[in-house]
Amino acid sequence: MSATVQTSTDAVLPETTIIRSWKTPIALLIFTALFAILLLAAPRPGGETTFRLATGTDLFQVADLVAPVTATAWTCLVLSLVLAGVSAYFVRTFGRSPLWVVIVYIVVLVVGFLTWAAAGGTVPVAGLLAGSLGLAVPLIYGALAGVIGERAGVVNIAIEGQLLAGAFTAALVASITGAPIAGLIAAAVAGMLVAAVLAAFSIKYLVDQVIVGVVLNVLVAGLTSFLFSQVLQPNKATLNTPPRFDRIPIPLLSDIPVIGPVFFRQTLIVYLMYIAVVLxxxxxxxxxxxxxxxxxxxxxxxxxxxxxxxxATRFWNVLLAGALAGIGGTVFTIGNGIAFNKEMTAGAGFIALAAVIFGQWDPIKATLAALLFGFASNLQNTLSVIGSPVPSEFMLMLPYLVTIFVVAGVVGKSRAPAADGVPYIKG
Structure with a gap:
């Protein structure tokens, strides 16, 4: 009798079910197909593309990498197809595609595309990567702010407003004091003030967090635009001529080819970003x-x-997130010595939110996502300089196409924190 019961019990034990998300391999296949169509519909003349790896100030010189256009482009196409198959294998076997497959796929596809687009020309690799990092820095600060806020259960749609408030305050304070560090501190405070409004309404008064964030973005955009027109513009010489942070090359490290110019010839804002990601x-x-x-x-x-x-934990962490986003806003003004202008953040806060989702609410992964978006933004500038046949209208769309690509296609199955966006009522 007992044996029968045991058999009956075993029969009803649930089997382990693997939940699969095929979004990643499907997205990779689609982009591989698009790349194939590009190579077939617009073949480039035979020749070579030169990838310049070193600069004149490097500790030692590295020879340029010369790639035959047709062979390299088609080899990258084949490798892209293989990687899409590898992604499908991992999904079929383990339920999801690992991040390294996506990273390698992106590198292969970019190399193939650059070889095709710059046929007969030279791609300055160090300059391309350094410019990409520069554009990614405010996105990384914003992504860190988003990760902290959402991990605490508060959806921080107001990152755009915090970046803009930081940019405005940094330009104003640095112009008055002549000290970029004063502008940096003021920007952090401005970001915290915007975050404090978000926290007060969403945590204490239980207002919908998304609505509060959208309203704050509109409020900050309108307020800074009004102050720019009525205060900064008429007094540009004294109130809107911010000094910039000087670049601080790190001895020895800054002279390493490729890596040195990209990572170790930067300003204080960038070095603080490295520390912030790790911390x-x-x-x-x-x-x-x-x-x-x-x-x-x-x-x-x-x-x-x-x-x-x-x-209380949510409130203070939202303030911390706001301070980080405010510091990120300084890149737009004192980070580059540029005067403040209306809505100069141009949607960077929303791309930072996309990086949070792509990074699956992890600081390191969100940073990598922000770097990808920065690379896509800088790629349009590089291709314009080297005379790419890609239409300029498409290049302007590229950062946003990449955003849609990674969020809608590559992310796969991901889960936000369970209480993200849900107010907590004690008792």
């Missing part, structure tokens, strides 16, 4: 602060049960 990752996954942060975003009731003050 946020360590803090989020290795410290008690990070444990509490993730607890209030995943299961606030359980966090409250063990004595964590849920709303």
């Amino acid at each position: 946020v990752w360590i803090g989020m996954f290795k410290t008690r602060w990070g444990l509490r942060l993730r607890a209030v975003g995943e299961h606030p009731q359980a966090a409250d049960t063990v004595g964590i003050k849920v709303n």
Whole structure:
């Protein structure tokens, strides 16, 4: 009798089910097909594309990489198809495609596209990557702000407004004081003030977080545009001529070919960004602060049960996120010595939100996503300089096409923190 019961019990045990998301391999196949159509419909004349790896100030010189256009482009096409197949294999076997497959695919596709687009010309690799990093820095700060906010359970749609407030305040304060560091501190405070409004309405008064964020973006855009027209523009010499942070080359490291000019000949804002990424990752996954942060975003009731003050934890972390986004806004003004202008962030906050989703709410992955968006933005400038046959209208669309590509196609199955966007009512 017992054996029968055991057999009956075994028969009803649930089997492990693998949930598969085919979005990634399908997206990779689509873009491989588009690349194939490009090579067939617009073949480039035979020749070579030169990739310049070194600059004149490097510690030692590295020979240029010369690639035959037709052979390289078609080889990259074949490799892209193989990688799409590898992605499909991982999804079929394990349920999801690993991130490294997507990264390698993007590198292969970019090399093939650049070889085709710059046929007969020279691609300055160090300049392309350095410009990409420069454009990615505000996105990385914004993505870190988004990760912190959403891990705490608050959707930070107001990143765009925090970046814009930081850019405006940095330009104004740095122009008055003549000290870029004063503008940096003021920008962090401005970002915190915008975040404080978001936190107060969404956490204390339980207003829909998305609506509050959208309203704040519109409010900051309108306020800074009004102050620009009425205050900064008439007094441009004294209020809107910000100094810029000087570049600080790190000895020896800055002279390494390719890596040195890209990463180690930067300003204080960029070096602070390196530190912020590391600290946020360590803090989020290795410290008690990070444990509490993730607890209030995943299961606030359980966090409250063990004595964590849920709303207070959310409030202070949203302020921290706002400070990071405010610092990111300084890139648009004192980071490059540029006067403030109306809505000069141009949607960077929303691309930062896309990086948060693409990075699956992880600081390192979100940083990599922001770097990809920065590369796509700078690619249009590089291709324009080298005389690419790609229409300029398409190049202007490229950063946003990449955003749609990675969010709608490559992300695959991902899950936001369980309590993200859900207000917590004690009791």
